[in-house]
Amino acid sequence: MEIMNVDYSTRIPNNVGLTEDARVLKALETWHPGYLDWWRDMGPEGFQESLVYLRTAVSVDPKGWAKFDYVRMPEYRWGILLAPAEANRKVPFGQHYGEPAWQEVPGEHRAMLRRLVVIQGDTEPASVEQQRHLGKTAPSLYDMRNLFQVNVEEGRHLWAMVYLLQKYFGRDGREESEGLLSRRSGSTDKPRMLGAFNEETPDWLSFFMFTFFTDRDGKMQLESLAQSGFDPLSRTCRFMLTEEAHHMFVGETGIGRTIQRTCEAMQAAGVPDPNDIERVRKLGVIDLPTIQKKLNLHYSLSLDLFGSEVSTNAANAFNAGLKGRFQETKIEDDHRLENSTYPVLKFVDGKIKRVDEPALTALNMRLRDDYTGDCGKGVERWNKIIEKTGVQARLELPHVAFHRQIGEFRDIHATPHGELLDAASWQKRKDEFLPSKADGDFIAALMKPVSELGKFAGWISPPKVGIDNKPGDFEYVKIAA
Amino acid sequence: MADVQRRLSNGAQRIDFAADPARYRHWKLKFDGDVATLLMDVDEKGGLFEGYDLKLNSYDLGVDIELADALTRLRFEHPEVKVLILRSGKPRVFCAGANIRMLASSTHADKVNFCKFTNETRNSIEDASENSNRPTICVVTGACAGGGYELALAADHIILTDDGSSTVALPELPLLAVLPGTGGLTRVTDKRKVRRDHADVFCTTEEGIKGKRAVEWRLVDEVVPNSKLEDVVKTRAREFAKKSNRPADLKGIALTPLQRKFAADSVEYGSVAVSFDRKARIATVILRGPKSPPPATAADMTSQGAEFWPLKLARELDDAVLDIRANELDIAVIVFKSEGEGEQVLAYDKFLDTNRDHWLAREIRLLWKRVLKRIDLTSRSLVAIVEPGSCFAGTLAEIVLAADRSYMLIGKRDGGNRPPAAIALADINFGAYPMPNGLSRLQSRFLGEAPALDAARKVIGTMLDAVTAEKLGLVTFAYDDIDWDDEIRIFLEERASFSPDSLTGMEANLRFGGPETMESKIFARLTAWQNWIFQRPNSVGEEGALRRYGTGQKPVFDTKRV
Numbered sequence A: 001m002e003i004m005n006v007d008y009s010t011r012i013p014n015n016v017g018l019t020e021d022a023r024v025l026k027a028l029e030t031w032h033p034g035y036l037d038w039w040r041d042m043g044p045e046g047f048q049e050s051l052v053y054l055r056t057a058v059s060v061d062p063k064g065w066a067k068f069d070y071v072r073m074p075e076y077r078w079g080i081l082l083a084p085a086e087a088n089r090k091v092p093f094g095q096h097y098g099e100p101a102w103q104e105v106p107g108e109h110r111a112m113l114r115r116l117v118v119i120q121g122d123t124e125p126a127s128v129e130q131q132r133h134l135g136k137t138a139p140s141l142y143d144m145r146n147l148f149q150v151n152v153e154e155g156r157h158l159w160a161m162v163y164l165l166q167k168y169f170g171r172d173g174r175e176e177s178e179g180l181l182s183r184r185s186g187s188t189d190k191p192r193m194l195g196a197f198n199e200e201t202p203d204w205l206s207f208f209m210f211t212f213f214t215d216r217d218g219k220m221q222l223e224s225l226a227q228s229g230f231d232p233l234s235r236t237c238r239f240m241l242t243e244e245a246h247h248m249f250v251g252e253t254g255i256g257r258t259i260q261r262t263c264e265a266m267q268a269a270g271v272p273d274p275n276d277i278e279r280v281r282k283l284g285v286i287d288l289p290t291i292q293k294k295l296n297l298h299y300s301l302s303l304d305l306f307g308s309e310v311s312t313n314a315a316n317a318f319n320a321g322l323k324g325r326f327q328e329t330k331i332e333d334d335h336r337l338e339n340s341t342y343p344v345l346k347f348v349d350g351k352i353k354r355v356d357e358p359a360l361t362a363l364n365m366r367l368r369d370d371y372t373g374d375c376g377k378g379v380e381r382w383n384k385i386i387e388k389t390g391v392q393a394r395l396e397l398p399h400v401a402f403h404r405q406i407g408e409f410r411d412i413h414a415t416p417h418g419e420l421l422d423a424a425s426w427q428k429r430k431d432e433f434l435p436s437k438a439d440g441d442f443i444a445a446l447m448k449p450v451s452e453l454g455k456f457a458g459w460i461s462p463p464k465v466g467i468d469n470k471p472g473d474f475e476y477v478k479i480a481a
Numbered sequence B: 001m002a003d004v005q006r007r008l009s010n011g012a013q014r015i016d017f018a019a020d021p022a023r024y025r026h027w028k029l030k031f032d033g034d035v036a037t038l039l040m041d042v043d044e045k046g047g048l049f050e051g052y053d054l055k056l057n058s059y060d061l062g063v064d065i066e067l068a069d070a071l072t073r074l075r076f077e078h079p080e081v082k083v084l085i086l087r088s089g090k091p092r093v094f095c096a097g098a099n100i101r102m103l104a105s106s107t108h109a110d111k112v113n114f115c116k117f118t119n120e121t122r123n124s125i126e127d128a129s130e131n132s133n134r135p136t137i138c139v140v141t142g143a144c145a146g147g148g149y150e151l152a153l154a155a156d157h158i159i160l161t162d163d164g165s166s167t168v169a170l171p172e173l174p175l176l177a178v179l180p181g182t183g184g185l186t187r188v189t190d191k192r193k194v195r196r197d198h199a200d201v202f203c204t205t206e207e208g209i210k211g212k213r214a215v216e217w218r219l220v221d222e223v224v225p226n227s228k229l230e231d232v233v234k235t236r237a238r239e240f241a242k243k244s245n246r247p248a249d250l251k252g253i254a255l256t257p258l259q260r261k262f263a264a265d266s267v268e269y270g271s272v273a274v275s276f277d278r279k280a281r282i283a284t285v286i287l288r289g290p291k292s293p294p295p296a297t298a299a300d301m302t303s304q305g306a307e308f309w310p311l312k313l314a315r316e317l318d319d320a321v322l323d324i325r326a327n328e329l330d331i332a333v334i335v336f337k338s339e340g341e342g343e344q345v346l347a348y349d350k351f352l353d354t355n356r357d358h359w360l361a362r363e364i365r366l367l368w369k370r371v372l373k374r375i376d377l378t379s380r381s382l383v384a385i386v387e388p389g390s391c392f393a394g395t396l397a398e399i400v401l402a403a404d405r406s407y408m409l410i411g412k413r414d415g416g417n418r419p420p421a422a423i424a425l426a427d428i429n430f431g432a433y434p435m436p437n438g439l440s441r442l443q444s445r446f447l448g449e450a451p452a453l454d455a456a457r458k459v460i461g462t463m464l465d466a467v468t469a470e471k472l473g474l475v476t477f478a479y480d481d482i483d484w485d486d487e488i489r490i491f492l493e494e495r496a497s498f499s500p501d502s503l504t505g506m507e508a509n510l511r512f513g514g515p516e517t518m519e520s521k522i523f524a525r526l527t528a529w530q531n532w533i534f535q536r537p538n539s540v541g542e543e544g545a546l547r548r549y550g551t552g553q554k555p556v557f558d559t560k561r562v
Ligand SMILES: [Fe+2]
Pocket: A124, A153, A154, A157, A218, A244
């Protein structure tokens, strides 16, 4: 059965025929109250009763899948949405290349598949937890609404993963679903599984950086899972990607608007030197060097999310047909990678070198390279903004050896340009490369909420167009007293 | 698979079993009153052989050599310690087990020696708890897999952090198509008494088991949230320390470095001399008796420290046996000889017996017990030659009893002026040195002959000549001077001509008659099942799981069940 439109007759909107699948419906209904408790405890703080102008999926048709309306977030219709099935889909890579895609979990790969789903699933609620305090300092109602949109969709992504766990992984799947609700970002006792998802998101610039860099890692992971030979996972991820695009839009335009405002303020005040931090800051905007430092931090944390450059797990998942490459079906090769190699940056004899590794084990590196390319395009668009204002400055991605906790470069220190530093010089200089306490304090001081219709905080420019083509003074959030 | 000899790191020529804490690369010892903490913090680049990195606290023989050294030093240098805490010095990983790349590239002999030594070390952890009242608490933070969990199993109490991701696992079967056979399987069922079907699930679940279920299934003793972990560790350490009956304020002795001289065909220690006849494939180990009578008091023993004869001999003999095991693979037979006065050896045994409650005397006897077990478990033909001028009495008589065969000369050697050979038993031969099967060597010898055991007991302290010793069943054959040289030569030549594999199998079968213990089961299964699987194409063939591990390619199995 294939449903393009979403069935809202059940408590859980879906296009997977939940009404006929009593076992899974019951499992999800059992899980539902715990989810709502989690949302109330860990979702956006202080705005649970506010009416937010949110989009909700009504169909999985790529054209026109969403409708916009005011909704209280706890009443948001989280549901199970899979992209339409492709007829006669085949496993597109690995040892099962060319065999019909699986509609059920292959027993031999069950544990690996479950781990992939759990790791992906764990990131979804984590970012909601990381961002829960930001509503209070939103620079505008427009931005506040975007934050909440991202949050409810991350919640829906959790539902998407939980559906897979409960439908295909039996008792273990149900236990893992509970685990996804019991871990907490930044907790000592039950931390989220990946490092970057336990870091704080202390301010809006961090939020924009996070949605630009970390959600883009999410996009790359979803892209490679969307290739999966396990068809339900592929379809789930394909639909999640349509939502993810908006998250990265929020990040890219958020930083773009911050940059725009900084440069305009500099030009208006006649401060030509971007490194004249003190004078720039006095204008009430965030200086470009600090933006660069934030970028350095978030990019390096996100690179860690790709795991070790050379990875057996990645090789196993590819060979098993569970997790492919970015745009796998568009790549022209044998899709098995048993005999090819891929260049990997490694730390060999005290130097950073490119070394050919078996392509199968270098998949994390390859996905990360694709990611870096994707990030680079965004950075260039920011540089265009700077250029247009006439300010002489450029932002850039730091070297991959910079500030790493995972992989080849975890034991060394390097500058954003990839020059090696000893531990002492790193200690001395790290505030040049990463946001310092003082930088954080300065940004925090700027984070004053603005909630008047059509008004924006002084450190950020308004967007060019509104959401759902609404006018500039549209009331995106009706804040409940 | 090609069984190519590998290269030791840094140009080393022999695997050296002597370690020095000042040069440890993988372990750190910390002391806090009567609690010691042993931190595993493996240096990735510190592999014993070339060609692999010890990632994620994975280990090789080199890591285990340091561990064994640290454990022995704890006993002798830090008797004040009542509880040992074993934990990881790395965040988010306890220990990933034996290094897989090391295993995949190992020669078969290296693997066997490695696993055997590893389990001997784990036994010594258990022995310290059982016989020295110094229990071990293992604190598992992060992944604890394969050999990592096997190591944890050697502890008395396992604490697992409950952070939603730390697990214990035995992934050998699903991941590598080998066994958690260095004690893992047997300790799970026999020591922790995990239900067999739970054990089946556990040993086939690659990612392992965490949290509450790990406790319910008896895989760990408790799970503790991160925020409470340090408090719980402290509390448990106090509880275990309180239960220990070790006296407070003991002062240890220094285990000074072994004095060894390696030459082309010999190793000279002091109390032990080893010589190699490589053409005949024989190593001769000469044990030298004490040069002076035992000290008057336990305090004198303590001040002699590592020079105290029984301790010095045990340490040197242990090193010699390990050296032959690991570095002299072509040696077929180890011939044990001794030089000295049997009465002197008996006097030392008596001294140790009188002072049996003194911590150092106790530790020395326990060390001897472990060294003798090491000899039992050495897969070479063991022969004791009892000649005039030898001193196989008491503790040293155990060597004769440990041998596969023993030969004793009747009367004097033609032209010699030394008195005829004699051996003697002491109380110590009747229970102080159990074999891995839990029996004394005499009990094992006389399984069906209770009268023989009684007869042996009656001659405690008497110097026995060859004819009497043969009659009592204490030696295999007694020959006079006319037959001696030929009989021994022919036996050694014959021995060297047999298949080394079948000798290993036969000797191991015959040495451990009688009952099984957890210890004997582990070694037997390790040698039989684990090493069988390690020979099979399903693990080590070009398409086998061990070879394919890390490539992402799936192993191809021969599906016939054997
Ligand atoms: Fe997401």
